[in-house]
Amino acid sequence: MKRIIYIIFCTFLISCGQYNAELENALKLAGENRGELEKVLYHYSQNPSDSLKLQAATFLIENMPEHYTLEGSLINACRERIDADTTASYFTKKTLDISLSHIDQFRHTANKKEDVQNIKAEFLIRHIDRSFENLNSYSWLEDIPFDLFLEYILPYRFANERPDLWIDSLHLSPKALQELLFSDDVKYTITKMEYALKFSEATTSFQSHFIQELLRQDIYRDCQHITTQRNFKSRASCLPVAIDFIPDYANRNGYHYWNKIISPESKNSEISGALERKTAKVYRKTYSRHPLIKSKTTEYIPEFFKNPFLLDVSNEYLQTTDVSIHVPKYLKNSSDYAYLCVFNNLKWTPIAIGYIAHASVKFNDMGKI
Structure with a gap:
């Protein structure tokens, strides 16, 4: 080289x-x-x-x-x-x-x-x-x-x-x-x-x-x-590329995928083709594995969050903040994880996962919409 x-x-x-x-x-x-x-x-x-x-x-x-x-x-x-x-x-x-x-x-x-x-x-x-x-x-x-x-x-x-x-x-x-x-x-x-x-x-x-x-x-x-x-x-063509995507829009039905050229010389944060549609999360498909969600119980975890090849890149595109939510005592011991959802295609769809600890749950890098 x-x-x-x-x-x-x-x-x-x-x-x-x-x-x-x-x-x-x-x-x-x-x-x-x-x-x-x-x-x-x-x-x-x-x-x-x-x-x-x-x-x-x-x-x-x-x-x-x-x-x-x-x-x-x-x-x-x-x-x-x-x-x-x-x-x-x-x-x-x-x-x-x-x-x-x-x-x-x-x-x-x-x-x-x-x-x-x-x-x-x-x-x-x-x-x-x-x-x-x-x-x-x-x-x-x-x-x-x-x-x-x-x-x-x-x-x-x-x-x-x-x-x-x-x-x-x-x-x-x-x-x-x-x-x-x-x-x-x-x-x-x-x-x-x-x-x-x-x-x-x-x-x-x-x-x-x-x-x-x-x-x-x-x-x-x-x-x-x-x-x-x-x-x-x-x-x-020997170009470093990734597929980035919005799993579910925050203000309308649907989702969006686009091809992202990855380059150390540019930090282009445009969401190609998304227009004025809003999102709270953006993910990237990778070949490398990322830590899996593990539960100490047998609670159900959506398949999306069990995919080891997804990387949260929300902060590359959005103004983000961490969101902490109080968890009622009667819910704290019922599961290890909580989810933030958007209403998309007539149903609530989880787009972010957080671990419940000390009567609260924190969701990292949520897009400000």
């Missing part, structure tokens, strides 16, 4: 089989697939020049638990139809495969195929190697902090699609890259790159009648699917 000077202290010794707690937990969950993941760690531990790749492999593996592919008769049959369409481009097919995992009719009839139990060494090594080739090739990545590379460029997965080497299947247009050589105000600026980069391959549409019927459900008019497509295009 051209401008990154680093010293890495490994907190585990590959040769002795000693790993940090998160990595060891992932390897235990891998079961019979543990050997495949350890092959990756061993591969990058042999040469000191691969120390950054070893750190990247560790990041991917220790955060791998609960990342999965959706599989089932209905979604698999749809994927077969997608693959059989000979007119659509790879980009178009891959984007639709990613979007399928957001459609309820597929999610509710599918099973989870866990990455940690199925990802093979050859796949992960190839993906890591190609990611580093890109990191060392493009001007706009020369000064990117390594932690941003790990979180927003390196991951091989977008949602619950089938994992494949998309990193080998899409290539940036040499013409577009050549034009950047004469654009000094753009070629080093990540936030200006989104519309400057194009793929060499033409993006062609589906001709299959079945796929056309599926698309007539207007899934690509929904902001979640539009954002999925843009997120895939941006990441495949």
Whole structure:
């Protein structure tokens, strides 16, 4: 890497089989697939020049638990139809495969195929190697902090699609890259790159009648699917990107998703496409895991708050404050957690969770609306 000077202290010794707690937990969950993941760690531990790749492999593996592919008769049959369409481009097919995992009719009839139990060494090594080739090739990545590379460029997965080497299947247009050589105000600026980069391959549409019927459900008019497509295009273009979203508006029905370019040079806090709609919370989808909500009792916790891949980024967009609420004595011992809700789509929907302590509960970083 051209401008990154680093010293890495490994907190585990590959040769002795000693790993940090998160990595060891992932390897235990891998079961019979543990050997495949350890092959990756061993591969990058042999040469000191691969120390950054070893750190990247560790990041991917220790955060791998609960990342999965959706599989089932209905979604698999749809994927077969997608693959059989000979007119659509790879980009178009891959984007639709990613979007399928957001459609309820597929999610509710599918099973989870866990990455940690199925990802093979050859796949992960190839993906890591190609990611580093890109990191060392493009001007706009020369000064990117390594932690941003790990979180927003390196991951091989977008949602619950089938994992494949998309990193080998899409290539940036040499013409577009050549034009950047004469654009000094753009070629080093990540936030200006989104519309400057194009793929060499033409993006062609589906001709299959079945796929056309599926698309007539207007899934690509929904902001979640539009954002999925843009997120895939941006990441495949080697841009650090995230999906940020409002789970439920505070002053009207609905939700909102958008694609966010992550850059140390810019702190753009605009909520793309939200207009005057108001929100109390904004979250970000990540590859890395965040601490899970744990209850000492068997109380019900909404699925949203059990997702380890959501990061609260409300204070990046909103003027926020912490809100403390008194909890009546008769409620204090009935549960560990309380929720703040908004009235959305004719029901109260929880958007924030807080731990009950000392007869009160505090909700952090609530948007001032």
